[in-house]
Amino acid sequence: MKRIALIDILRGIAILGTLGTNIWIFAHLGDLKYITTTDFMSWSSMDDILRILVLFAFNGKLLGMLTIMFGVGMAIKYEQSIRHNKPWGGMYKWVIAFLMVEGLLHYVLVMEYDVLMSYAVTAGIIAVILKRGERAITRVLWGAGALHLGMLALIFISMLLGPAFSMASSPQLIAIYSEGTWLEQVQNRLTNFMFFRTESIFIIPLNICLFIIGIKLLRSGAFSFTEQGIVIQRKLLTWGLGLGLPLNALTFVPGGLFDLPVRYLFAPVLALGYLGLIAFVVRTYSTWGVWKWLEKTGRMSLSCYILQNITATSIFYGWGLGLGGNLNSMEIIGVFCMIVIGQIILANVWLAKFPNGPVEWLRKGMLQMMQR
Numbered sequence: 001m002k003r004i005a006l007i008d009i010l011r012g013i014a015i016l017g018t019l020g021t022n023i024w025i026f027a028h029l030g031d032l033k034y035i036t037t038t039d040f041m042s043w044s045s046m047d048d049i050l051r052i053l054v055l056f057a058f059n060g061k062l063l064g065m066l067t068i069m070f071g072v073g074m075a076i077k078y079e080q081s082i083r084h085n086k087p088w089g090g091m092y093k094w095v096i097a098f099l100m101v102e103g104l105l106h107y108v109l110v111m112e113y114d115v116l117m118s119y120a121v122t123a124g125i126i127a128v129i130l131k132r133g134e135r136a137i138t139r140v141l142w143g144a145g146a147l148h149l150g151m152l153a154l155i156f157i158s159m160l161l162g163p164a165f166s167m168a169s170s171p172q173l174i175a176i177y178s179e180g181t182w183l184e185q186v187q188n189r190l191t192n193f194m195f196f197r198t199e200s201i202f203i204i205p206l207n208i209c210l211f212i213i214g215i216k217l218l219r220s221g222a223f224s225f226t227e228q229g230i231v232i233q234r235k236l237l238t239w240g241l242g243l244g245l246p247l248n249a250l251t252f253v254p255g256g257l258f259d260l261p262v263r264y265l266f267a268p269v270l271a272l273g274y275l276g277l278i279a280f281v282v283r284t285y286s287t288w289g290v291w292k293w294l295e296k297t298g299r300m301s302l303s304c305y306i307l308q309n310i311t312a313t314s315i316f317y318g319w320g321l322g323l324g325g326n327l328n329s330m331e332i333i334g335v336f337c338m339i340v341i342g343q344i345i346l347a348n349v350w351l352a353k354f355p356n357g358p359v360e361w362l363r364k365g366m367l368q369m370m371q372r
Helices: 005-017 019-027 046-058 061-083 088-109 116-130 134-161 171-179 182-191 198-202 204-219 227-252 259-284 290-299 301-316 329-353 358-371
Strands: none
Touching: 005 019, 005 061, 005 259, 005 290, 005 301, 005 329, 019 046, 019 061, 019 301, 019 329, 046 061, 046 227, 046 329, 061 088, 061 116, 061 204, 061 259, 088 116, 088 182, 088 301, 088 358, 116 134, 116 198, 116 204, 134 204, 134 259, 171 182, 198 204, 204 259, 227 259, 290 301, 290 329, 301 329, 301 358
């Protein structure tokens, strides 16, 4: 199957955009209150306004888009196995295993909020469901969606009835990232493994939904610029932005009450709108050279994901440049832009000399060894 440029472009934008949320965690030394509104009762400073505007655009939306694109990737591999008459579970189990190991190493060595391990578990579930046909896929979509909504509702009700809830990290944790060595940070992640992995477990039902949405979008032709594909893209643009923008505007309500529903329910709606919007812009301005740059970034998305987090930790954590806690929002946005531009350039330079990114090359090599 020939690579679809729009898929790589979307994947590239999604992987770069996840840093739009993570950069605030890095810059504030693991303190999660800076990606929420829990500790702020009004937006009285330009510093807060800038941060919340960026989070409105990125928080949960680009991660949702990335999750959808993982589902698209699974669907492509499944169709390839059917065309080549190869057993679906045979080699793909090694893809899942590689993703799990890669995620574990990334979690231990780089950052505690890695999403790849959660994707590996989700991929294992979806891999089984794919073989059972379209009806089973749809049933699982609705079932996982109901489970996710139920969990969110319970948490939301408990927040309404319970005491004020804060996502602020402990001074001890902040001190580890400010003053601790890299080995001390690794030890902290290992010691608090289940605590840091709570979100990865919680989002599995949502991941299942978004993987399946990605599968259904690919099968419907949503990523092609045919008449049918354009119709679907317009629906994504209209409904995704039409519903997603006002729902995600709850980000601007201080006090933290809407932090969870925005990130884990409304953000994926806007992510679908982003898919439609990007497809519209790519189709309308197809001659722009930036698409080729983003396409190559998407082709080595896993390498870029790991590299951007290594870069950010080396800039902000104490074992690196130690800038964490010392920059204002405008300066943090500047660092974000520099990392993004650097990654786009690096991806294009690398793929001009090599056929795959370093992580993608390693995965491909290991899979070839498994086939022997």
